Amino acid sequence: MRAPGSVLDMWRLHVAVLVVAVVAQLIDVREIPIGPAAILLLPLLYAFLLSVLINPHVVRAASKFIRKREVKAASPMIVIAIMPFIAKFGTTIGPSFEELIEAGPALLLQEIGNLATVAFAFPLAIWAFKLHREAIGATFSVAREPNLAIIVDRYGLKSPEGTGVMVVYVVGTLFGTLIFSVLASLMASLGIFTPEALAMACGVGSGSMLAACSGALSGMWPGMEDTVVALAGASNLLTYATGLYVSLFVALPVVEWLYKKARPGEASAARKES
Template identity: 60%
Template sequence: MPLSQLLNWRLHLLVVVLSLLSEWIGIVKIPLGPGTLLLLPLFYAFVLGVLLNPHLFAGTKRFLPESVSQAATPLILISIMPFIARFGSTIGPAIDQLISAGPALILQELGNLGTMLVALPVAVLVLKMGREAIGATYSIAREPNIAIISDKYGLKGPEGVGVMGVYVVGTMFGTLWFALMAGYLASLGWFDPRALAMACGVGSGSMVAACSGALAGAMPDLADDLLAFAGASNLLTYATGLYVSLFIALPVAEWLYRRLGGRRRAASTMGATADEDATDLTREERPETDLGKTAAVLAMACVVGWIANTINGASLIDALPGMIILYVMTLIGLVITRAAPFYLPGVAWVSLVSILMTLPFFPGSAWIVDQLAAVNFLAIVTPVLAYAGLALSRREFSMFRQTGWKLIIISLLVFTGTYVGSAVVAQILL
């Protein structure tokens, strides 16, 4: 995508306005039974972005062309990079606590099996779904999980329909569901806050951001520690999650499906669309591919986050050094991503760089941590959700309609089972 389109002033100005409005509304607490639901600024930013999406309402195209929506797509990944760096900066100062909780951080990944134990029986026995239930329930259905299903079954089959259905629902609502779950469970007091933070690491970057943000909003006194545990968990998930899904979760899903009496049913017409959508995923240009263009777009994303930070963070002057540090950390991480002899996602390298630079023995780490304190991690993730709402394409809206109410229910069960299962394992180990 041309640089001029990525730097479209309409897109970034709109995101600034939506972010400032969302931050001004602030955190809304809604009592619900014994607990409380937390509605965060990122929730409003996403909803407002969706409502202004030109692919949803034709009237929006008058002032927001579809090209602006298309330009928002790569901005999601690029704009979340500074948040990942801010995320990692909470890990370095808390390294001693993380080491002491090491076994819980590593083994809580097995809690992902709660995904299928909750959702698969409902899919097969209650909703009478066929083999699409395997693709839908064996994982949380992020990009690596799509690759596994594509390689083993193909995306035009029922398993592909299932995984892509959950992917679409997760793209549209997963972030918000994780935030609501985390905030509500935190208010109940049933779990150690560290266990809930570790469980946040099982999701995508935006899910982790929303989940940990909700926990920090519920327990502001523990915010830095909770971010550290969530960030470390997410980092370990990159190393172990793919293999747990491939060698444990998928075989268990197949076995359980057969034991529940599941049978093959014809895939819906969504298969072709799913295949096309996954192909688009593989074609998406990674940020490290063109570092010059990424550096320019990243600078714009940092400016947007810097302005959004003024409501609940610090003034522009006070936050400037911190935002520059996050920008530099992100670029270093992307350079390493491109130069490394083995592949590790850019967000993982960015996180590792920020962890290293904030470790107690790193030169100047105390000053770095002090400057980053002026950058509110929730404020800089709010624009990410605004970009996400604006970026939803006509295909994603179409796929969402085709998934039907069954896959929506299953998707929410998948997210719930994954999060609660991981939290239970972490709680036991802690």
């Protein structure tokens, strides 16, 4: 007698994954020309869209096959599924080590670009969407796992800041892969940036977004797959290594300071309550 939640008990989930993967591969890579640019649609993108359609939280009719127990079991499996892809970075970063050295300080300084979330997102959150302290958690980073841990440790998950970071985390998980896949191929087709620069831009600290971005770039430059994957992987690794400290010691204090300036009355009330 098998235990509830075992691999065999999750046969619906495995069948759904197999069908989605086969259909996505059969559709193959498609290119949509947009003036001088083009959008490269990858099987990963189709798999994402098909998975959304069979999610019972999105399409109620899908609950006849995919139940809540399959949805709950699928979440931790994402980490397991992405491990082979992450392991591939180790085999490409080593042989491409000289190219990484040639990239110089660009890899190390890339973290400054992640602070753009504060510059662009914070004003929108405060004045356009009228958010309160949720804006702090939502805009101090790209809201990946390390950033989520910072907010949970500092404010707690049930705090307004925790709500803000969780919303962005969920939205990034749902739509980040789609956006990165389309945006990477579009920027590559414009010819403004070099393949190396775009590859380094793939590393924002998310395995799924990294896979979508580097996959699109590899499709645009078939002869540079190893270079793209190596630079993207190194960039992502550095984002995990340095991004935690930049978010904790730079981005979060800056957002807190900006919030006090934008909403001085609420900041004073919060200090009195504490």
